[in-house]
Amino acid sequence: xxxxxxxxxxxxxxxxxxxxxxxxxxxxxxxxxxxxxxxxxxxxxxxxxxxxxxxxxxxxxxxxxxxxxxxxxxxxxxxxxxxxxxxxxxxxxxxxxxxxxxxxxxxxxxxxxxxxxxxxxxxxxxxxxxxxxxxxxxxxxxxxxxxxxxxxxxxxxxxxxxxxxxxxxxxxxxxxxxxxxxxxxxxxxxxxxxxxxxxxxxxxxxxxxxxxxxxxxxxxxxxxxxxxxxxxxxxxxxxxxxxxxxxxxxxxxxxxxxxxxxxxxxxxxxxxxxxxxxxxxxxxxxxxxxxxxxxxxxxxxxxxxxxxxxxxxxxxxxxxxxxxxxxxxxxxxxxxxxxxxxxxxxxxxxxxxxxxxxxxxxxxxxxxxxxxxxxxxxxxxxxxxxxxxxxxxxxxxxxxxxxxxxxxxxxxxxxxxxxxxxxxxxxxxxxxxxxxxxxxxxxxxxxxxxxxxxxxxxxxxxxxxxxxxxxxxxxxxxxxxxxxxxxxxxxxxxxxxxxxxxxxxxxxxxxxxxxxxxxxxxxxxxxxxxxxxxxxxxxxxxxxxxxxxxxxxxxxxxxxxxxxxxxxxxxxxxxxxxxxxxxxxxxxxxxxxxxxxxxxxxxxxxxxxxxxxxxxxxxxxxxxxxxxxxxxx
Numbered sequence: 155x156x157x158x159x160x161x162x163x164x165x166x167x168x169x170x171x172x173x174x175x176x177x178x179x180x181x182x183x184x185x186x187x188x189x190x191x192x193x194x195x196x197x198x199x200x201x202x203x204x205x206x207x208x209x210x211x212x213x214x215x216x217x218x219x220x221x222x223x224x225x226x227x228x229x230x231x232x233x234x235x236x237x238x239x240x241x242x243x244x245x246x247x248x249x250x251x252x253x254x255x256x257x258x259x260x261x262x263x264x265x266x267x268x269x270x271x272x273x274x275x276x277x278x279x280x281x282x283x284x285x286x287x288x289x290x291x292x293x294x295x296x297x298x299x300x301x302x303x304x305x306x307x308x309x310x311x312x313x314x315x316x317x318x319x320x321x322x323x324x325x326x327x328x329x330x331x332x333x334x335x336x337x338x339x340x341x342x343x344x345x346x347x348x349x350x351x352x353x354x355x356x357x358x359x360x361x362x363x364x365x366x367x368x369x370x371x372x373x374x375x376x377x378x379x380x381x382x383x384x385x386x387x388x389x390x391x392x393x394x395x396x397x398x399x400x401x402x403x404x405x406x407x408x409x410x411x412x413x414x415x416x417x418x419x420x421x422x423x424x425x426x427x428x429x430x431x432x433x434x435x436x437x438x439x440x441x442x443x444x445x446x447x448x449x450x451x452x453x454x455x456x457x458x459x460x461x462x463x464x465x466x467x468x469x470x471x472x473x474x475x476x477x478x479x480x481x482x483x484x485x486x487x488x489x490x491x492x493x494x495x496x497x498x499x500x501x502x503x504x505x506x507x508x509x510x511x512x513x514x515x516x517x518x519x520x521x522x523x524x525x526x527x528x529x530x531x532x533x534x535x536x537x538x539x540x541x542x543x544x545x546x547x548x549x550x551x552x553x554x555x556x557x558x559x560x561x562x563x564x565x566x567x568x569x570x571x572x573x574x575x576x577x578x579x580x581x582x583x584x585x586x587x588x589x590x591x592x593x594x595x596x597x598x599x600x601x602x603x604x605x606x607x608x609x610x611x612x613x614x615x616x617x618x619x620x621x622x623x624x625x626x627x628x629x630x631x632x633x634x635x636x637x638x639x640x641x642x643x644x645x646x647x648x649x650x651x652x653x654x655x656x657x658x659x660x661x662x663x664x665x666x667x668x669x670x671x672x673x674x675x676x677x678x679x680x681x682x683x684x685x686x687x688x689x690x691x692x693x694x695x696x697x698x699x700x701x702x703x704x705x706x707x708x709x710x711x712x713x714x715x716x717x718x719x720x721x722x723x724x725x726x727x728x729x730x731x732x733x734x735x736x737x738x739x740x741x742x743x744x745x746x747x748x749x750x751x752x753x754x755x756x757x758x759x760x761x762x763x764x765x766x767x768x769x770x771x772x773x774x775x776x777x778x779x780x781x782x783x784x785x786x787x
Contacts, residue, residue, distance in 0.1 A: 395508025509779020
């Protein structure tokens with residue numbers, strides 16, 4: 155079986171450039187080569203940018219994410235009690251001045267607060283859906299993340315909760331037409347969490363009843379999504395770290411080299427350009443310092459008599475905006491670093507977040523590449539390839555040669571959708587369609603049929619969101635017994651818990667006991683080493699006595715280790731009794747006729763292990779960014 159790489163990307167997919175995730179097979183690329191992609195780059199095409207005037211820059215689309223807020227208690231009006239049963243309850247947190255504006259609307263309309271929220275939200279959503287995505291409105295507080303969340307646990311909040319009771323369909327529509335900044339996600343660490351429903355409610359209130367406070371006073375309250383994204387990109391450029399600048403400047407060099415020529419970009423250049431585009435438009439890092447930078451830029455451009463004209467310039471993002479963007483991006487930070495050394499400053503260095511943002515951009519491009527290969531390959535194409543480091547852990551993917559994917563037109567997707575509902579295959583989003591995998595080519599007639607016996611593997615994917623299915627497919631194809639030519643950065647192995655391995659009959663009870671005894675001995679040694687390290691680090695005798703008393707009790711020792719007065723990055727990690735899986739991929743086990751219960755467990759374990767390896771790879775990118783670009787005294 156030939157080991158190779160994904161097919162060369164084709165320009166038909168919204169003219170977006172593709173990156174390199176696999177190695178080798180130059181002939182395969184040549185055979186798949188399509189139209190030139192010269193000129194595509196970080197400002198390349200998008201899903202909706204082709205619909206705006208040619209004078210305007212094309213910008214990345216606003217996805218339609220899902221998001222669920224927490225809940226908080228607010229009074230229920232008696233008039234609403236009969237309607238609650240048909241509504242979904244959720245919670246948003248607003249600025250106090252926004253809640254006061256809502257109270258004024260409630261008095262003016264003579265309705266309960268719940269009914270008022272439903273009315274203004276429905277009116278806002280109806281207006282938003284009639285507009286082009288870039289022309290939809292957002293409130294300035296969304297772009298500036300105001301009110302700011304507490305910096306430390308226990309700090310008081312400055313926002314107030316509002317219970318929202320509305321039909322589930324209305325809430326989904328509201329989220330779909332609201333602003334999501336690049337890098338934000340529906341479920342994420344607080345700095346990266348999107349606030350789509352909060353934006354919808356805030357904007358809906360501001361459309362009906364303007365409001366402000368000391369922070370918002372003077373700022374243009376409502377601006378279009380295109381202008382909001384233009385403002386955010388300026389803030390991102392002003393706070394870009396050295397890993398980000400290195401990536402974006404590499405793309406500028408590629409574009410400059412092809413500016414006055416008709417020579418198409420080669421494969422590596424396409425990868426560089428696509429990664430830069432994803433980094434700029436989809437994978438920003440988030441922190442308080444970026445929102446502070448956005449606040450400064452907003453006070454510069456969105457205040458005073460000319461605020462509307464400057465909002466238009468942010469929306470257009472033409473030459474004056476480009477000049478400002480490049481000036482902020484290319485600003486020399488060497489003077490700032492020299493000042494920090496002279497002052498002995500210990501202010502936080504965001505290089506790690508910049509490095510992980512670059513890693514996520516590369517990983518996203520690799521997945522796009524994998525998706526193209528999965529959908530476009532035929533039975534005669536290479537059936538294996540290595541996902542390269544550093545964006546991926548360097549694992550080898552092997553697919554049974556006869557297994558294919560298909561992305562039918564919506565009108566012809568009926569049988570495939572039915573098979574997916576029956577757990578006979580997997581469905582995932584692909585090029586604004588649904589793709590289905592794995593399929594076999596029918597021998598006696600045109601068309602496809604599901605792979606027999608795939609139901610246990612599909613069952614392991616229950617509960618995954620559509621955007622996670624492609625990663626699950628990748629995990630199913632990982633060859634866990636592949637020995638690479640060079641030692642990978644991370645250990646790529648599938649560890650089976652000893653009790654599970656014994657239950658499946660892979661090891662005997664005696665072997666299970668030996669593995670458990672070995673893990674127990676390793677745990678005790680780690681405890682002894684931790685006690686020794688704590689004593690050398692100057693821990694008090696009372697603390698050391700507690701550690702010695704807890705030796706042997708994993709939970710008690712772990713609680714004490716976490717409360718160490720001077721951890722300095724040292725962690726107490728308990729090794730588990732496990733047995734390394736000696737087989738290949740989950741797909742290969744299915745072809746070999748493995749038991750259904752084993753297939754379902756292996757598929758779930760492969761996905762969990764691959765997800766953990768990806769988190770470790772991103773952590774390694776964080777460390778590597780500091781090693782190469784971090785501030786040094």
